[in-house]
Amino acid sequence: MQIYTSKEIKEADANAASFGMDTFTLMENAGSGLYRALAPLLSKRDTIAVLSGKGNNGGDGIVLARYLKLNGYKADLIFPLGPPQTKEAAQHFSYFQSCGFEAAPFDREKHYDWIADGLLGVGTRLPLRDDLAEVTDWINTRKAKVAAIDVPTGVAGDTGDADPHTIHADYTFSLHGLKPSSLLFPSSTYFGETKAVGIGLPHTSKWKVWSEEDVIRSLPERSGNVHKGTFGTGLLVAGSDDMPGSAALAAIGAMRMGIGKLSVFTESGARNVIATLVPEATYLKRDFSKRLNDLGQKFAGVAIGPGIEPDEQLESFIHGVLKEPLPVVLDAGALHKRAYPKRTAPVVLTPHPGEFSRMAGIPTGQIASDRLRLASAYAQEHGVIVVLKGQYTVMAFPDGSGYVNTTGNSSLAKGGSGDTLTGMLLANICTYANIKEAVANAVYIHGACADLWIRENGSATLTAHEFSRLLPKVMHQLETAAKDAGKAPGLGNGDRFIKR
Ligand SMILES: NC(=O)C1=CN([C@@H]2O[C@H](COP(=O)(O)OP(=O)(O)OC[C@H]3O[C@@H](n4cnc5c(N)ncnc54)[C@H](O)[C@@H]3O)[C@@H](O)[C@H]2O)[C@@H](O)CC1
Numbered sequence: 439m440q441i442y443t444s445k446e447i448k449e450a451d452a453n454a455a456s457f458g459m460d461t462f463t464l465m466e467n468a469g470s471g472l473y474r475a476l477a478p479l480l481s482k483r484d485t486i487a488v489l490s491g492k493g494n495n496g497g498d499g500i501v502l503a504r505y506l507k508l509n510g511y512k513a514d515l516i517f518p519l520g521p522p523q524t525k526e527a528a529q530h531f532s533y534f535q536s537c538g539f540e541a542a543p544f545d546r547e548k549h550y551d552w553i554a555d556g557l558l559g560v561g562t563r564l565p566l567r568d569d570l571a572e573v574t575d576w577i578n579t580r581k582a583k584v585a586a587i588d589v590p591t592g593v594a595g596d597t598g599d600a601d602p603h604t605i606h607a608d609y610t611f612s613l614h615g616l617k618p619s620s621l622l623f624p625s626s627t628y629f630g631e632t633k634a635v636g637i638g639l640p641h642t643s644k645w646k647v648w649s650e651e652d653v654i655r656s657l658p659e660r661s662g663n664v665h666k667g668t669f670g671t672g673l674l675v676a677g678s679d680d681m682p683g684s685a686a687l688a689a690i691g692a693m694r695m696g697i698g699k700l701s702v703f704t705e706s707g708a709r710n711v712i713a714t715l716v717p718e719a720t721y722l723k724r725d726f727s728k729r730l731n732d733l734g735q736k737f738a739g740v741a742i743g744p745g746i747e748p749d750e751q752l753e754s755f756i757h758g759v760l761k762e763p764l765p766v767v768l769d770a771g772a773l774h775k776r777a778y779p780k781r782t783a784p785v786v787l788t789p790h791p792g793e794f795s796r797m798a799g800i801p802t803g804q805i806a807s808d809r810l811r812l813a814s815a816y817a818q819e820h821g822v823i824v825v826l827k828g829q830y831t832v833m834a835f836p837d838g839s840g841y842v843n844t845t846g847n848s849s850l851a852k853g854g855s856g857d858t859l860t861g862m863l864l865a866n867i868c869t870y871a872n873i874k875e876a877v878a879n880a881v882y883i884h885g886a887c888a889d890l891w892i893r894e895n896g897s898a899t900l901t902a903h904e905f906s907r908l909l910p911k912v913m914h915q916l917e918t919a920a921k922d923a924g925k926a927p928g929l930g931n932g933d934r935f936i937k938r
């Protein structure tokens with residue numbers, strides 16, 4: 439599913455108009471698309487209120503109401519704020535009337551099984567005016583299922599801001615593509631299950647939700663005449679005498695994800711712990727004062743940071759590594775405010791919001807509601823890939839494109855899960871030809887492991903070393919699906935719905 443800001447939607451609209459596809463036609467397409475998306479959820483016995491505002495979001499509601507009525511559904515079209523004010527919405531209301539239908543009064547006592555929210559769309563400016571807030575409050579107190587058109591009334595399109603009177607939707611049908619607010623906080627908590635509905639415009643967005651179909655399509659081929667060298671040797675710079683576990687978890691992530699060989703550059707106390715958990719890895723005694731030469735020849739990729747306290751020696755080591763021609767993942771202790779040299783091999787940064795705040799000098803409170811834009815701005819300015827972690831992890835690329843991940847759940851909110859992801863990323867940068875797919879698949883599969891865990895276990899109980907047995911299961915399902923000509927195993931979100 440593609441993601442569009444309000445500005446991009448307006449540009450798409452203007453572009454369509456230049457080809458003769460006018461707003462009236464787009465509204466017709468939106469309403470018919472909404473009908474096709476909603477009808478499978480309805481029964482002919484259901485009563486449905488379509489609440490339309492005065493703008494084009496209301497116009498979409500008018501078209502939806504026409505399709506519902508023409509197809510024999512018990513739908514009322516209601517204008518609680520007054521009749522439509524935009525030219526196209528007014529034209530569609532005339533057409534609705536010419537079909538022999540009339541608008542219904544806003545009867546606050548009448549029961550409806552469903553309410554379609556066509557009050558405000560991406561034209562919203564917050565806060566909600568009092569007359570609108572009164573209608574959204576009414577909706578929120580009803581027993582009806584609520585389907586929002588484009589966005590639930592009360593959220594803005596592009597940021598995570600939400601009015602206190604925002605509609606709590608059960609479903610949201612987003613027109614043309616998803617809006618950033620469906621993936622930001624707190625706004626996303628109002629959307630319910632979210633689906634993109636096409637309106638006949640070609641897709642041009644540089645941002646999308648990375649889906650199961652994308653993972654299956656991009657899993658690298660591993661069969662045939664291969665050997666351990668085929669899948670690269672990775673260098674993991676992680677762990678310390680005080681924090682050996684981080685390196686062990688990252689090493690498990692890397693080995694289980696399919697790296698050919700792994701060297702762990704760590705302190706001697708950590709080495710003893712890691713070696714018993716990951717006997718497959720080899721070890722290099724860590725001394726940051728000694729340069730590691732020819733890293734680009736010896737290794738396919740390097741990950742630095744889990745379980746290491748930042749200091750000047752580490753910083754100068756990182757500077758040395760960044761001069762070498764190999765892909766680098768920087769996490770935890772390796773994440774700081776710094777400038778990145780121009781280089782051809784990619785740099786992947788994996789901050790959680792606290793680390794991103796430190797790196798970018800942005801207060802943590804601002805990050806949740808604007809993660810896509812902020813991560814993208816940082817990635818473009820510094821020429822790096824930013825994996826901004828948390829629910830709906832954002833992956834922003836230096837060319838301005840990006841993906842959002844929707845797998846994973848709160849079982850991952852525990853020390854160690856980020857370390858495992860760093861190891862998985864290291865494996866993928868060593869084994870994939872395409873860096874965007876390498877990053878996106880590691881993030882998706884990491885979340886899918888947690889989704890698999892909560893199908894059978896309590897969500898509070900996941901510990902990161904369980905990835906050792908979760909990863910084989912998830913990878914097996916994905917590999918089987920890939921062999922089965924792209925048949926999705928249903929691990930996370932398919933290409934159509936964001937389930938919540
Ligand atoms: N490509 C497109 O742009 C298409 C857009 N469509 C629909 O058009 C919608 C956008 O339409 P509009 O630009 O008319 O915007 P809206 O329908 O979101 O409404 C804007 C109107 O609401 C008022 N308003 C905004 N914030 C308010 C507040 N807090 N309290 C009270 N009133 C407020 C504004 O003054 C304006 O009159 C989309 O969300 C989508 O549903 C579809 O018709 C299909 C094509």
Ligand SMILES: Nc1ncnc2c1ncn2[C@@H]1O[C@H](COP(=O)(O)OP(=O)(O)O)[C@@H](O)[C@H]1O
Pocket residue numbers: 770789790827828829830831845846847848849850851852853854855856857859884885
């Ligand atoms: N509620 C959640 N939903 C989805 N993923 C989550 C959630 N909470 C945490 N995660 C994921 O768990 C990982 C935590 O990483 P991080 O904060 O670096 O932890 P650690 O201290 O283990 O390194 C990230 O991949 C993050 O996206």
Ligand SMILES: [K+]
Pocket residue numbers: 495555556557558559586587588589590591
């Ligand atoms: K709406």
